[in-house]
Amino acid sequence: MNASDNMPNRKNVLETNKFPELYIEEATDVESLVNDDIETIDAEDLKAEDIRTGYLPMPSGRALSLQETYNVMAIENTVSVVLIGPSESGKTTIETTLYQLFQRGKVLNFLFAGSKTLQGYEERAFYTRVISREKVSATPRTSRGLQEVFLHLCLFDEQKKHKTNYLFADLSGEEIQTYIADVDGLTQNMPFMRQTNNYTVILDGERLSKKNQRNGVFDETSTMLRTIFDAGLYSSSTKLQIVISKYDIIEENILVQKNTCKEIFKNCI
Secondary structure (H helix, E strand, O other): OOHHHOOOOHHHHHHHOOOOOOOOOOHHHHHHHHOOOOOOOOHHHOOHHHHHOOOOOOOOOOOEOHHHHHHHHHHOOEEEEEEEOOOOOOHHHHHHHHHHHHHHOOEOOEEEOOOOOHHHHHHHHHHHOHHHOOOOOOOOOOOOOOOOOEEEEEEEEOOOOEEEEEEEEOOOHHHHHHOOOOHHHHHHHOHHHHHOOEEEEEEEHHHHOOHHHHHHHHHHHHHHHHHHHHOOOOOOOOEEEEEEEOHHHHHOOHHHHHHHHHHHHHHHO
């Protein structure tokens, strides 16, 4: 008896190990196979009954609409912040910088505790990073008329041992300037400002450094604040902050720096 008699036939081995072939006669069969166990549904269409049966709405990660902010404000401690300033004054840059600071670690006594708008932040921060291969770091301008303009940041206070949600209204400069001295238009089109906890006024440091533009900056700012006051979009607990962006330009000239501080003090009074 030869040893070869105990060896399995090579042809049989190949046929045995051969993967089964799938024959599809029509293109429609492909679609039915791919979509056989897949069901898509918009999160907005989900009802309480759907959620109980296993459907869960997934956040898009983009900036929130006004309606989407209600869920945040209704169930958790929330602070709303509206940044006011003309186009290219640095509003979006300030918002994205706050987000990116927490990627390095703790800021003062605060820790990053989550965000419902990670994609919204990342889209705005992309061109400030080396990976974008841009020659100059910049954030995209906010388009006028957008409905999804609220960025969400949740922070944990180590000292007080509790979390606070922050909602930043990323409004376009053109949108804000449209309602200067227009009380009725501001009241009708931006009613959410009535619940604002903080107004942060952005003064463009580049324009402040130029003597021929400085008074214009103060006039625009004071008129906008007067419009908000006349529209009644504030309360006794509303806070006002004044922030100078691009301050490095002002620091280059000590005389400009002193004069700017005096002008801000005089106009704020």
